[in-house]
Amino acid sequence: xxxxxxxxxxxxxxxxxxxxxxxxxxxxxxxxxxxxxxxxxxxxxxxxxxxxxxxxxxxxxxxxxxxxxxxxxxxxxxxxxxxxxxxxxxxxxxxxxxxxxxxxxxxxxxxxxxxxxxxxxxxxxxxxxxxxxxxxxxxxxxxxxxxxxxxxxxxxxxxxxxxxxxxxxxxxx
Numbered sequence: 467x468x469x470x471x472x473x474x475x476x477x478x479x480x481x482x483x484x485x486x487x488x489x490x491x492x493x494x495x496x497x498x499x500x501x502x503x504x505x506x507x508x509x510x511x512x513x514x515x516x517x518x519x520x521x522x523x524x525x526x527x528x529x530x531x532x533x534x535x536x537x538x539x540x541x542x543x544x545x546x547x548x549x550x551x552x553x554x555x556x557x558x559x560x561x562x563x564x565x566x567x568x569x570x571x572x573x574x575x576x577x578x579x580x581x582x583x584x585x586x587x588x589x590x591x592x593x594x595x596x597x598x599x600x601x602x603x604x605x606x607x608x609x610x611x612x613x614x615x616x617x618x619x620x621x622x623x624x625x626x627x628x629x630x631x632x633x634x635x636x637x638x639x
Contacts (some may be wrong), residue, residue: 469638472618472631483620490613496606500599507594519580519587520610526576527611531618535572540566 485534489615504516547556591603594597 467504469631470633471638472627476624476627478593479620479624483617483624484572486613486616486620489609490617491614493606495607496602500603500606503595504591508590512590515590519583520607522580523585523607523610524614526573526580527614528618529575530570530573533566533573534575535618535622537563537570538568545610552629 501517501520505513508516540559544559544563546558588600588604592600595603
C-alpha cells in the first residue's frame, strides 16, 4: 500500500511539474514579446540593462534556491548526528554548513543588488511603456520568479519521493 501511495504521489508531482513547465514556456513567450517591445522603445544601453537584469534574475533566484536546498540537506544531516557519528563526519558537516551559510549570505547580497537594479530598470521602462505595459513587465518578473521557486520545490519533492520509493522497494524481499 505504501509503495502504491508513493507511486501515486510521484505521478501527481510529475503531472504538476508538467503544468509548471507549460506555464514557464508561456512565461518565456511573454518575456520574448516584452523583450521585443523594450528593444523597440529603449536606447541600446537601456535595453542592455534590461536584458542583464532579466538574465541575472533567473541566475540569482536559482542560486539562492540551490544554496538553501543544500543548506537544508546539511542541516537535516546534522540533526541526525548522534553518539555513533564519527568526529570526521561531524567536522565535515559543520564545515559544509559554514561554507553554505556564507555562500547563501553572499547570494542574498546579490539578490539585494538585483532588487536595486530592478528598481532602476523599472524607472527606465516607466519612461517608455504605457501603464499597462509596465504592469505586464512587473507581472512577468513576479511570475518568472514564482515559477522558478515552484519548479525547484517540485524537483525537491520528486527527488525525495523517488528516494523514499527506491529505499522502500529495496527493503522488501
